Amino acid sequence: MKIDDNLFLQNKPDEKKPAGNSNLGKDDFLKLLITELQNQDPTQPMDDKEFISQMATFSSLEQTQNMSEAINKFVKNQSQNLLSSQSDMIGKQITWEKSSTDADGKNSTDKVENTVAGITLKDGEIKYVTDKGDLVDPGQIDSIWDEDKKKAMT
Incomplete structure (x- = not known):
């Protein structure tokens, strides 16, 4: 039996990265966590401490994004207030x-x-x-x- 040369790692074509945001968001993090849980070995489930740590990381990421959105809204409102205060x-x-x-x-x-x-x-x-x-x-x-x-x- 002969192995096809295209299956060797060094012959694998470069995959193009999708255009757009290269940062992982909370949805991406949640998909990774779910995939990890679905594919874990049932005889050796994920350690509770590791799972709690990942959930805490997810929660922290979500709060950081919420805070960033709130700060952006605040800055926009402050700019509008600055303009009207100068009228x-x-x-x-x-x-x-x-x-x-x-x-x-x-x-x-x-x-x-x-x-x-x-x-x-x-x-x-x-x-x-x-x-x-x-x-x-x-x-x-x-x-x-x-x-x-x-x-x-x-």
Whole structure:
């Protein structure tokens, strides 16, 4: 009897890994555990301590995933709260430092006075949109005032 060469391990074709997530999730872990239980030797069942350890690992994995989902929801809500908490800036006058580069490649910084026309949140960072269309980082602002109150004081 001759053994087919294709059955040798070194001749086995490379199996392509399925596209997608390469991390094991809780469903994968549970499938592995069930398969292990189904295929165990009935004369030598799994040790109780080992089984309890695997169940604890499964429980820990599930709790970690639940916590990760909760943190992601919390961060999303915080970002939305941050944006809405800044809405009182709309209509305020701001003085800020605007950096620019001239044709000769020289950098300069000018004090600019604009009205905040809107607020944007991108990648977790707040930017004020001025009436001239500039995006201003809050760290660039030197002063903030209400234009109507400023006129009343003068």
